[in-house]
Amino acid sequence: MQLSFRFAHGGTYGPVQCETHMRVDDVAHRLKTLVKPEEKVYARLLLEGSWLTSCQKLSETSLTDGDVIETVWASASPLAEQGNDRQEVLPRRPAILPSLDRRAGALDLLDLSGMYKLHQSLHEMEPLFTPSVQVLDIRQCGLKAPLLRQLLAQAPASLKEFRASRNFIDPSVLECLCERSFPLRVLDIGYSHCKDCSLLPRIGEILGAYLEELGVGDLAKLKTSTTLLAAAVTKCPNLKVVDFAHIDNLGFLDETFKSLAQHCPLIEAVYGYRTEPRAAMLQDFLSHSRNLAHLEVSGISAPETIRQMAELTSLRSLRLELCSSDPDMMESVCRLQVETLFLEFNGDPDAEGCAEDDIEFVLDLCDNSQELAKSFGKSPATCISLIVAAADPVVLQAVGSRLHELGPMRSHSSDHSILGALVQTPSCCVNLVRLSINFYEQIDAGTLATVAGMCPLLRIVQLNADEFGFQKTPIDEGVLALGRQCSRLEHLDF
Incomplete structure (x- = not known):
């Protein structure tokens, strides 16, 4: 049996001679050896939109001689090494757009998350942007800035949630958000390639009255100024959720926690994994955050900070990266009245x-x-x-x-x-x-x-x-x- 392979990024390979007694996983390994012998990746094979089961023999599938199989390269790195392991890493899926059935009622959620080659279907998306759409989810699509601007230009003025983590963000995208002035409750651009974050304070100024959730995790360019995020949240009195994980700069953390304490009284969740704020600054933030229900933070080395957390009656979920398993420290941690305890x-x-x-x-x-x-x-x-x-x-x-x-x-x-x-x-x-x-x-x-x-x-x-x-x-x-x-x-x- 001869099979060919079509890749999500474009291009094909084959035909490759495969015996019918071979298993799907053996075919995937042979393809990887032929095409990417030095890279730590593996191939996932799709037939008519469904993953082929790795343990199946080719004779047990519906494959026939001459078929072309859709192929997706996946990283062979452990999940924990793909950024913040608490953040979603979505399975990739073909760009099959939802159908617009008028009889089914208004379309308020446009979920395109994880779709590869989505850029090839943008012309088909315009009819989907009806006035009823309130949520645009394009997480992990890897879209470049011009395409993001095109999507934002098509989105209705009533858009309330823009979930766009793991894409390519540049100042023109942030400028477009400012120009459209969406009444956004949720803005998530975290874990993206971002060349310049200097417009973030302006976004806070324009969108701050509505914003309840802000995701900027792992945006390295935020470190270029210690006050970029701090300045943005000063205009966000209704902010409840913020994610700035992996941005471990003491000046940045000092200013951010200070600003959150002073200007965001409703804050409920802080995702600060892989950040190590000064103990005094973290304790001051905790003393002002009576509604805090979820906290992720690293570098905890003294039980005094834990005891400060014990005063938060709303705290239900806690992820701590601890520098010690000292019995006194653990006694303080285990006294916390939380439901979920994640200890690293x-x-x-x-x-x-x-x-x-x-x-x-x-x-x-x-x-x-x-x-x-x-x-x-x-x-x-x-x-x-x-x-x-x-x-x-x-x-x-x-x-x-x-x-x-x-x-x-x-x-x-x-x-x-x-x-x-x-x-x-x-x-x-x-x-x-x-x-x-x-x-x-x-x-x-x-x-x-x-x-x-x-x-x-x-x-x-x-x-x-x-x-x-x-x-x-x-x-x-x-x-x-x-x-x-x-x-x-x-x-x-x-």
Whole structure:
């Protein structure tokens, strides 16, 4: 059977001779070897708009000799390395536009998120921009600035939400937003390629009376001036949600938190992952934010800041990157009256015991295990994620069925086995959704199979076997068990 491949970015390859007994995954691997041998990517194959199942033989599909398969290249990097892992990374989908059926009622949401080659369908979109459209969602479309301006020009004046993360933003796009003066409740341009953010204060001035949610996460150009975001939010008295994750500049953070405290009394959620504000500035912000329900922030090293959080009666969800697993710190954290607790333990990369090839020095919860278990046992949180190098089974037992995620998420090595600890604590497996194994941890196939049987809700598994040939024994039995036992599995990283 001869097959050809059409790529989302344009161009084709083939024909390629494939035997009918080959599996779809084998075809994808052969294509990657032929076309992108040096890149860390894999090919996903679509037939008539549906993904081909990787384990299927070609003879079990509807493919015939001479078919052309739509092909999407996906990154082979772990999910956690694709920006903020709390932010959505949407599955790519063909640019199939929604139909405008007058009988179905008004179209208020135009969802084009994740569509590739959307630019080729822009001329077909104009009829969709009816006066009833209030939400335009083009997240992760990778659209260039001229196309964004074209979309904004077509959008009705009543547009209230513009969700455009992961696109290409330049001053002309921001200028267009200012000129149209949409009554936007939501503006999200985060995680985009942005050449210049200097117009952000003007956007705040024009849209601030309506704006309730502002997403500018990971826009590196915001660092060029410490007051860009601070100046914008001074005009946003109704702001409830702000995302400036990954912008770790002390001057920027000082000005931003100060401005939020002074001008945004309704703030409910702050996404500041991978930012490390000064303790005094963060504490001052917390003292003014009585409505805060969700907080993400990094670099917490003292229990005093945690105690300040305890005074926030509205706080329900917390993501902290902690620099210590000291019992006093953990006692303060576990006293917080929150429902969701996401704790990431990262230490000093220069500290003793940090290997040179570790991307990040991840702490474990193996010392003072009895005290830590006592603290976690008292926590009222019903959903707990532990981003750690390892955890003593006693600690995991205290967390129990509240455990949602476990593992280092980044490259790391440890003398303790995460799989071994899980086998000893079956109660903490029943609701586990994400599992990451340390680099350089020898995986026992039987142990992995046992864990797979204990974790029916697993969606993401990162086995993190490092370089080729490191794993001493085959793990086929364990991997097959993941496929058989974990019906919700979406991502498996070897």
